[in-house]
Amino acid sequence: MPRPQAASVLVLPSPFFSDSDTIRLLEPADCDTRDVLRQVVSGEYDRPFVIDDGSTRTLHFSLSLIQSTMSLKDPFALELDYTQAMMSFLLFLARPQHIFMLGLGGGSLAKFCWRHVGSARITVVEIDPDVIAFRDEFELPPDGPRLAVIEGDGAAHVQALSATGEKPDVIMMDAFDRHGLAGSVSSVDFYESVLRALAGRGIMVANLAGEGADRVEHLAMIGEVFDDRVLSLSLPDGNDIVLAFKNPAFAPRWRDVATQAKALRARTGLDFPKFAQRLERNSRLRYF
Template identity: 30%
Template sequence: MDDSPPDTSPRKEHMLAEVRDDFGLIRVWEVDDYRFLEFGEAIEQSCTFTADPAWLEYDYTRAMLIGALCHPAPETALFMGLGAGTLTQACLKFLPLDDVECIELRPDVPRLAMEYMGLADDPRLYIRVGDARELLPSAEPADLIFVDLYTDQGPGPAHLAWAFFEACQQRLNPDGWLVINQWGDDAGKPLGAALLRGLYHRHYWELPVKEGNVILLVPASLDQHLDLQGLAARAEALAPRLGYRLDALIGAIRSAT
């Protein structure tokens, strides 16, 4: 038994990069075994475990991976918002994807993600720089579409845009899933709940997480339903490779409220 006192020494922080672009400040910090991508003044956007860049540290990213597992065998994916690329890397590593497109607003983000955050130069991954609202119409239809468009001020304008969310669903292949990382309010409801209920006819599922976000799981059509049993089985089979379990998060999934 180890009777030595716990290590209470302060964590060592080291800034690896600082860039200022048309949208503000971007910094990369290293703290022990982790690296953080920050927008603005200490607004953390992403966290990478340097030993395994596909490791998902936060519940909201694990919940978005659960959204990906709603599809039994996805071949194509579209990510809107790259950040450090941890979710993108996890999907490339653990899902049978052949073609992945990512749209990122800020040109320096993909460069920093590759240089400092462990984003691999995977031949299946194609990154385009620009506004997701403008580039979405030219994106290829996909089995999975992820929306995670945040700035240092909070959710981007697209997170409350009816036309954008409608276009996202329409860009899905049959049996596809739209996975949205939405802010949650004090009552635990997603930002723009009334808009979402009207647009998607209450036919979607919500997954609240401890960071305060609510992940939305939206099917391509009203005829499509969430197979919770199949989802749980896919998560169970993947758990040994992931290094963590997803049971508790799956148990928190609820119908749209």
């Protein structure tokens, strides 16, 4: 039986934390709110939802999985460490013309790029219409000349890029559902399609999370397809951020990267020097 589509976001008192918190759901106003909240608490609820505690707004696929976090005081900031680390591609490609994202979430990366990477047109492909339905809750700018959010399978869109001749400079992969990494991005064929789709000096940035064995498997596939032109960051929260480079002559000049890191920190506020130091260290240790 298909799920009813909500005309708007339903805001209710949250069943968690303090009485002032709210939970936002894609349910009709005349739904059985008590039963819906029971499903959320028990883990039976199978749609994304948003919890607002007055200072942050978080997108959940389940109670145990926070997919995105937004500060209400600074909606364009990157609150989660892994999203900050994913921006480290700017150390190697300062002025991308087209950034192609797989997975919208709460739109944190799209918003940050929209504000701080003025050279770039941003395309986001999100398979779940329920996630897209929350875009206004996370203050994502409307679609326009520099931003487009498309409902669809990101892996299929990457494969189609080669046929259209479109060559993104950056492909960012943050493609998760409530079960982990989406199956459509979990193959050598997918990573080969990414390699084909990228511009000549293009970079793929992937967020790998979940079971350790799954991360190792993806790292191996990426290394195989990109001929080990790979840099990585392992974060304390269990995420691995992987940068893979299409250019066969890729060889980072770490002094230049360090200079770029300082300029990026001054412009965006993110600790790019830390990312640069850790990427260089891992490169010298051959850790990826």
